[in-house]
Amino acid sequence: MADETVAEFLLRRLRDWDVEHVFGYPGDGINGLLGAWERADDNPRFIQARHEELAAFEAVGYAKFSDDVGVCAATGGPGAIHLLNGLYDAKLDHVPVVAIVGQQASTSLGGAYQQEVDLSSLYKDVAEFSQFISAPQQLPNALDRAMRTAQVRRTVAALIIPNDVQEMAYSAPTHEFKMVPSSVGISDSVTAPAEADLDRAAEVLNSGERVAIMIGQGARGAANEVTAVADTLGAGVAKALLGKDVLPDDLPWVTGAAGLLGSKPSWEMMRDCDTLLMIGAGFPYSQFLPEYDQARAVQIDIDPTMIGMRYPFEVNLLGDAATTLQFLLPKLHRKENEPWRKKIEDSVSDWWKVLERRAAVSADPINPERVFHELSPRLPDDAIITGDSGSVANWYARHLRVRGAMRCSLSGTLATMGPGAPYATGAKFAQPDRPVIALVGDGAMQMNGINELITIGQFWREWRDPRVVIGVLNNRDLNQVTWELRALGGSPQFVPSQRVPDLDYAAFARAAGFRGIRVQDPGEVADAWEQALNAEQPCLVEFVTDPAVPPIPPQANREQIESVTEAMLKGDPDGWSVAKEGIKSKMQEFLPRRR
Structure with a gap:
């Protein structure tokens, strides 16, 4: 039996991670991978795009609608460059994508060779984890870290593999100094805030009379909890654009999208509220949020890099949206502020009539x-x-x-x-x-x-x-x-x-x-x-x-x-x-x- 190549091992490791599709475009910088794909009976399946940018967008779409990691592949030089727009789309929308890109042979690097581009520098900003592969024993750890980083941090990771390294015989890390073993898989985990912080958040929300809620894509798994909190607080719910599908629009207190592309009811609710709860949203347009001295505010987000942004929040809760709301809900007092809720619902009803007339x-x-x-x-x-x-x-x-x-x-x-x-x-x-x-x-x-x-x-x-x-x-x-x-x-x-x-x-x-x-x-x-x-x-x-x-x-x-x-x-x-x-x-x- 012939030795397994680095490229063959990479495809086998992707299968171990349950990767079923790789969106890409061929080129000689990944010839070693393409040969391995043929020997692996196209498993995981190579989906040929018409352009590397389209391959990256396909991987983003796959990740957005599967909740799995999207994977794309391209040759070095121009192919790797073309991926960037789609990869930045993934990074900024917090979508897990792994890019596998080729590079000229390691023996030619630094020699101003054809299609030689400093991909490590090029990918340094777009990929939270980016690794150049120079030895076969390095690959399992690098690939596993790329998959975990993309999945857990919902971001972009990249592997850069010279074409001569792709065709080397694979050998696993040994039990020796400066060898780094690795393993496949990661368990689900739940992050929740401390009890004292939940108490502080409840005090803010309970003290308000006119509560507005803003949700983003980070609230997608918390629709039931958001609904329960909105009902308890008598609040209306506006949606950041990426959170459009978190709650149905037939709920009378859902005001629709917020921002420049948003609805009048969302704008009016933010203009008139005295309390703001933002859940899983990186909504950047602060001019469509309450005035800075107008509302007391609480934020819930699982990403520590997004906490405390966009508004002067009084309490910042780091945690999974559903779990955090489950812990928070028993601490909230049911409000009987019928005029505020009715005002929101009347505004929403009128807005849908306005849109119907505009369409006509x-x-x-x-x-x-x-x-x-x-x-x-x-x-x-x-x-x-x-x-x-x-x-x-x-x-x-x-x-x-x-x-x-x-x-x-x-x-x-x-x-x-x-x-x-x-x-x-x-x-x-x-x-x-x-x-x-x-x-x-x-x-x-x-x-x-x-x-x-x-x-x-x-x-x-x-x-x-x-x-x-x-x-x-x-x-x-x-x-x-x-x-x-x-x-x-x-x-x-x-x-x-x-x-x-x-x-x-x-x-x-x-x-x-x-x-x-x-x-x-x-x-x-x-x-x-x-x-x-x-x-x-x-x-x-x-x-x-x-x-x-x-x-x-x-x-x-x-x-x-x-x-x-x-x-x-x-x-x-x-x-x-x-x-x-x-x-x-x-x-x-x-x-x-x-x-």
């Missing part, structure tokens, strides 16, 4: 809000929804009402363009029996989304539920940046930077093996979603939408209004359409309320 506002040709409004009630209860960055994130945040077992996510902190479609691929490998819907703008589709259609078209027949729906907003504009220019800079649309070529996305999708539907009539939006969600193959629905429909923030301040007006006076190319659509949208907030 006419546009040229289709109002993008209508696209999302029509989708929301048609989503299957077990749907996985991925969103991209850009104006599409506004409508995703506001119009989609989470219910049932739905899961959803986007690039919350890096806010990079391009992950919507590859997240969907990763989600399908993580949950092949669930329908996946990706919501993407035309800018992100042209950046990399159309390439991801090829990958989905290659693999969809093996998924138990073949439904992958890509919804594309085709407005021929990099719309979010256009609106930021207007509202934040007082600048009119700069056409050379903002306009994108018109492309028939539905036709491209059909060439990739999808069903393709192009919608230009507002009356056909609902039927298009029905067709897509009932198709027996992947389907792309292209909606030709109006770029002049404004993503109105929950509270437009005077400076923003003056900036948009200034942009119009400077000769914005879509000035008249922007003014017309903005007035129509804003008017929906002032129509008579109906109970």
Whole structure:
């Protein structure tokens, strides 16, 4: 029997860690790995992406929707560089991903050889654990630490392996000086705060009359506990964008997303509360939290590096959200503050009516809000929804009402363009029996989304539920940046930077093996979603939408209004359409309320 190579051992160790998929792209810097993959009968399975960045995004999507570690692989030099955007997305959203990258032969390093890049320096910031492998005996400890670091700290880890080391005969660490043995696996653990700190937190929460709760993705396993605390305190609950799927939106006291993309009820609740409880959220937009001298505040987070940030919290509780709330709940006094809870629930009810009216506002040709409004009630209860960055994130945040077992996510902190479609691929490998819907703008589709259609078209027949729906907003504009220019800079649309070529996305999708539907009539939006969600193959629905429909923030301040007006006076190319659509949208907030 031939000696086991380092690459063969690495794949065997990944199997021991129950890794089933590795998302990657080949290159000669990982030829030793690729040869080992062939000898291992493609186990764990190599999922070939169209680009290394897409491979990293696929690994992030897999990790987000499986709660397992995502693994990606690439050659050295350009391949390792291309992974970085997806890896930073994982790092900033606290997603466990391990990157395995090649490197030129160790004998050539330092010789300005082809594709030689100092990967240790390059990966030093993105990876919390990054290790260069120079000897076979080093590998098990390095790989095990990478997997544990990614899993426990919910971050990025990386292994850099020269191609000649990949092909060396593997030998395990021996019982000798300067050898470091290792083992596979890690147990679950629960972190809870000290009793005295729980008492301090309870005193703060019990003393308030108008309690607001903010939850993020760190509260995902604590939905029942959050509900119980909200009921006890008579509180409303706002959601950071990454926490959108923690609680269903049909609860009358859930105010929806917070922040610039958020809802008016969330903004009003934060404006008027006297107490704040933040759970598992790294929400960075402090201007959408209470004034600093307005509310007493408590934070719960399992990550010590995120404790005490964003707001002057009086008590910082380090612990698992569910466990901490279980210990905290018996210490809380039930509040009978009916007016506060009723005010929140009335605001939420009115907000959903405002969104319904906004979605019905006419546009040229289709109002993008209508696209999302029509989708929301048609989503299957077990749907996985991925969103991209850009104006599409506004409508995703506001119009989609989470219910049932739905899961959803986007690039919350890096806010990079391009992950919507590859997240969907990763989600399908993580949950092949669930329908996946990706919501993407035309800018992100042209950046990399159309390439991801090829990958989905290659693999969809093996998924138990073949439904992958890509919804594309085709407005021929990099719309979010256009609106930021207007509202934040007082600048009119700069056409050379903002306009994108018109492309028939539905036709491209059909060439990739999808069903393709192009919608230009507002009356056909609902039927298009029905067709897509009932198709027996992947389907792309292209909606030709109006770029002049404004993503109105929950509270437009005077400076923003003056900036948009200034942009119009400077000769914005879509000035008249922007003014017309903005007035129509804003008017929906002032129509008579109906109970």
